[in-house]
Amino acid sequence: MKKYIFLISVLLAAWACSEDEINNYQSTRYLYFSKPEVLDSATFLSFSHYPGATEKIINIEVTLIGDLLEENASYQLEIDQDSTTADPSDYELDLTQTFAANQVKDTIEIKVFNKNLANKEVTLYLRIVENEYFSPGLKKNRAARIIFNDIASQPLWWDDDIETLFLGTWTPEKYEKFIESSGITDLSGYEFTEIRKICLQFKEDIRTHGWKEADGSPMELPVN
Structure with a gap:
């Protein structure tokens, strides 16, 4: 009888641990860039399409997987220096962003400058990194590539x-x-x-x- 009681206790403990793991998993919040990080889907801007403009705003969307926030929470970005060719003077970006409560989407605002871009193209490569509130989501969507230049090129709307x-x-x-x-x-x-x-x-x-x-x-x- 003691043997059966022991086995039942082990099974109950295992079930409880398993349930805790499921609950922990379900309560974890993940963030990923809505636009996958592949070359064809890179966010692109050419200052040649905006004559006279010295700066422009580029918006990048982030999506939440998991429970909605009850309060605003910060999330963290980092710049992949190995893949980034843009100089820090070419852009302005806060690497600590705020995700609003009760939302499934957030928008990162990046200000890019046309200072040293004459006939030149640069890339800014961003990643989502883990913090106390969020973990990076889908692996292929953890990074975003932003390409901008001042090279004469045909705009997408001229199809x-x-x-x-x-x-x-x-x-x-x-x-x-x-x-x-x-x-x-x-x-x-x-x-x-x-x-x-x-x-x-x-x-x-x-x-x-x-x-x-x-x-x-x-x-x-x-x-x-």
Whole structure:
């Protein structure tokens, strides 16, 4: 009988320990970057898309796994120096962030500067590190790569539809004159009729001012 009592006691103790482990696991909070750290999903900004801008804000989203916070709690970031090429003077970032209570998402605000970026591209590589409130979450999402430069490049919104219907092939010269004509750096969010009106005015400005491409060829737009 004593043998059975001993076995039952061991089983009950094991069950209790197992339950504690489950509860501890469930109560642990994990943080990860919503955007996976792979090159194709790096956050990218080119100052060439914002003529005259000397600084811009880049927002990076963080997601919580686990119980919602009852009170605000801090979480910690670190810069991977081996993978970062940006100079500390190129950005401004608080490595101690605050995650708000009753939220599943938080946004990290990074201010980047266009001081020494002429024809240059740099990378800022961030990681989430463990502290008393949070542990790093999904392994592939524990880091975020931010790439920024001041190199002339085609903006993402100038896609195949914009090229085919409105602005034609992107060139640095055409983009510069488009901004001069419209005062707009990004057509994202504009309706078809608005884009057409903006581009027709640009086409008229090209004709009026005789704007040309760098090689002296006509600056052509397909918009009608």
